Amino acid sequence: MMISVADALAQVLAGVEPLNAERVGVANAFGRVLAEDVASRLTQPPRAVSAMDGYAVRAEDVGKVPATLTRIGESAAGNGYDGGISAGQTVRIFTGAPVPDGADAIVIQEDTETDGDKITMTEAPTPGRYIRSAGLDFAEGDVLLARGRRMTARDVSLAAAMNVPWLTVTRKPRIALLSTGDELVLPGEPVGPDQIISSNSIGLGSFIQAMGGEAVNLGIARDDPDDLRRMLDGVRGADMLVTIGGASVGDYDLVKTVLGGEGLDITFSTVAMRPGKPLIFGAIHGKPMLGLPGNPVSAGVTSVLFLRPAIGVMLGLNNDETPRETALLGRDVPANDHRQDYLRSTLGMSPDGELTATPFKKQDSSMLRLFAQSDCLVVRPPNAPPLAAGERVDIVRLDWSNLSV
Ligand code: AMP
Numbered sequence: 001m002m003i004s005v006a007d008a009l010a011q012v013l014a015g016v017e018p019l020n021a022e023r024v025g026v027a028n029a030f031g032r033v034l035a036e037d038v039a040s041r042l043t044q045p046p047r048a049v050s051a052m053d054g055y056a057v058r059a060e061d062v063g064k065v066p067a068t069l070t071r072i073g074e075s076a077a078g079n080g081y082d083g084g085i086s087a088g089q090t091v092r093i094f095t096g097a098p099v100p101d102g103a104d105a106i107v108i109q110e111d112t113e114t115d116g117d118k119i120t121m122t123e124a125p126t127p128g129r130y131i132r133s134a135g136l137d138f139a140e141g142d143v144l145l146a147r148g149r150r151m152t153a154r155d156v157s158l159a160a161a162m163n164v165p166w167l168t169v170t171r172k173p174r175i176a177l178l179s180t181g182d183e184l185v186l187p188g189e190p191v192g193p194d195q196i197i198s199s200n201s202i203g204l205g206s207f208i209q210a211m212g213g214e215a216v217n218l219g220i221a222r223d224d225p226d227d228l229r230r231m232l233d234g235v236r237g238a239d240m241l242v243t244i245g246g247a248s249v250g251d252y253d254l255v256k257t258v259l260g261g262e263g264l265d266i267t268f269s270t271v272a273m274r275p276g277k278p279l280i281f282g283a284i285h286g287k288p289m290l291g292l293p294g295n296p297v298s299a300g301v302t303s304v305l306f307l308r309p310a311i312g313v314m315l316g317l318n319n320d321e322t323p324r325e326t327a328l329l330g331r332d333v334p335a336n337d338h339r340q341d342y343l344r345s346t347l348g349m350s351p352d353g354e355l356t357a358t359p360f361k362k363q364d365s366s367m368l369r370l371f372a373q374s375d376c377l378v379v380r381p382p383n384a385p386p387l388a389a390g391e392r393v394d395i396v397r398l399d400w401s402n403l404s405v
């Protein structure tokens with residue numbers, strides 16, 4: 001039975017579970033997903049510090065300018081002034097240095113004149129001027145990074161500033177990738193006249209890595225039941241099995257029948273979409289299994305729409321909906337049939353600054369060049385009417401805003 005994209009996605013999401021956690025050093029946490037809230041282990045700044053190079057003063061001493069004060073010492077970052085300031089006194093201070101007790105403002109260097117230890121202030125500061133108060137950034141115990149967040153490089157800086165040496169993150173999903181097909185060889189191998197390169201398995205490995213998983217490439221199974229069965233053994237230790245090819249109804253499409261004999265429990269095997277109609281989801285040996293179509297673009301598009309969210313669930317990612325936006329069509333598109341279409345398209349800007357999406361004229365699911373050149377997929381719902389250039393459509397970007405640095 002052919003099911004809708006939305007139903008298929010719901011079943012995939014229901015068929016995978018969050019993985020357990022592990023600890024990593026803060027320096028290795030980029031891209032990892034937090035399994036726990038993270039609270040600060042200190043207050044930042046720990047005490048009031050200067051935001052500028054200048055002089056620490058009591059604002060009341062500099063109410064009228066010019067005002068001449070006596071310099072009694074210096075406070076540098078990492079080397080504060082021991083002691084306080086009394087009436088008529090000032091301390092030379094630098095950016096990031098602790099503000100001496102008694103001082104409540106900084107007069108910047110540019111607004112002073114120096115004559116030995118007599119410093120004349122030429123501008124009157126308001127109390128608090130150029131002082132970063134204790135805890136301005138955050139306080140000890142503040143939860144600044146939430147469970148389910150994918151760590152950006154900025155988050156890594158923040159966690160380090162919070163004096164957090166290690167983080168508890170979800171284990172990277174190990175995805176076993178099994179290609180199928182007598183015609184497949186690896187890049188660099190001799191290529192016979194009837195053979196093609198197994199490009200998918202390699203591209204999908206990169207995709208899985210980019211999504212925060214770890215690909216375990218099991219290799220290429222021949223279109224032979226025994227070979228397929230034998231290679232299935234490699235799924236042990238993985239969190240999910242992804243097969244490529246052999247998912248359709250041809251004589252050599254063995255995934256359903258052979259894996260079925262090995263205990264594959266199929267949830268669905270046909271989705272009303274293009275590309276990607278023959279798409280299998282189920283469970284084998286207690287693990288989720290996704291059977292992708294062999295055509296490179298079909299495999300790529302179904303990975304974006306189904307494998308990525310499945311990895312998101314395993315990672316425990318928050319806010320992991322596939323980013324949906326709209327854009328204005330860059331060219332006319334015809335009426336659609338009963339399958340949901342995903343048209344490979346480039347993004348641009350209209351003269352008045354609107355995002356435009358222009359589908360390529362050719363959409364054959366074997367064409368990798370145009371897929372690589374695409375910025376997004378234009379979504380055409382089942383039975384959609386024809387649309388003219390300039391009309392608004394849903395798009396799925398192929399660059400993810402939540403992979404930000
Ligand atoms: P299949 O789903 O096995 O019928 O494959 C559909 C099409 O995708 C065929 O033209 C296959 O040669 C091609 N194909 C299958 N697997 C791969 C792969 N790993 N890399 C590139 N093309 C593939």
Ligand code: MG
Nearest residue numbers: 180181245246
């Ligand atoms: Mg095949």
